[in-house]
Amino acid sequence: MSFNKIIVVGNLGRDPELRYTPQGIPVCTFSVATNERRRDSAGELQERTLWFRVTAWRRLAELTHQYLRKGNTVEVWMIAVRSRFQPWKIEVNQGDKVIIHLTNIEQTTDELHGFAICEYNINVVVDPGETKTIEFVANKPGVFPFYCTNFCSALHQEMQGYLLVKPKGGATAMK
Numbered sequence: 001m002s003f004n005k006i007i008v009v010g011n012l013g014r015d016p017e018l019r020y021t022p023q024g025i026p027v028c029t030f031s032v033a034t035n036e037r038r039r040d041s042a043g044e045l046q047e048r049t050l051w052f053r054v055t056a057w058r059r060l061a062e063l064t065h066q067y068l069r070k071g072n073t074v075e076v077w078m079i080a081v082r083s084r085f086q087p088w089k090i091e092v093n094q095g096d097k098v099i100i101h102l103t104n105i106e107q108t109t110d111e112l113h114g115f116a117i118c119e120y121n122i123n124v125v126v127d128p129g130e131t132k133t134i135e136f137v138a139n140k141p142g143v144f145p146f147y148c149t150n151f152c153s154a155l156h157q158e159m160q161g162y163l164l165v166k167p168k169g170g171a172t173a174m175k
């Protein structure tokens, strides 16, 4: 038996795209650029960019799509359904621009959900079947809980999660 394994560390060319095969299997493709600097025969420093095309499948494809981003924009596709948010935690770096697309996937027409992060002055209500997009810059480091502000059930306050904003150059508050 033999195998080889490579580790690619670089930058994304653009945000990963998620598609589905005709059988419904998630596939996520993205490109990673790596830079190599070397001296040529004349002693000049040359920079060479090498692109790797990466394909992730199934759950990894979904996670890749959910979490990987180009530059410092974090885009999250979140669902709200009684009594949870999915994903229920978001980790970003201080200074990141955060875009949350929140979809309420309830079937019953009166099942509204709210979404609030008090410290960031965010408070929205999402109707069943509706998607709302929330945008903000995560400039305050720390751990900020979010929860459902609508009385969707007696457990609405248990419908919660947290936003972790890792401080620039500092220690991580929570893992």
Ligand SMILES: [Cu+2]
Pocket (backbone or CB within 6 Å): 082, 112, 113, 114, 148, 149, 150, 151, 152, 153, 156, 159
């Ligand atoms: Cu709710």
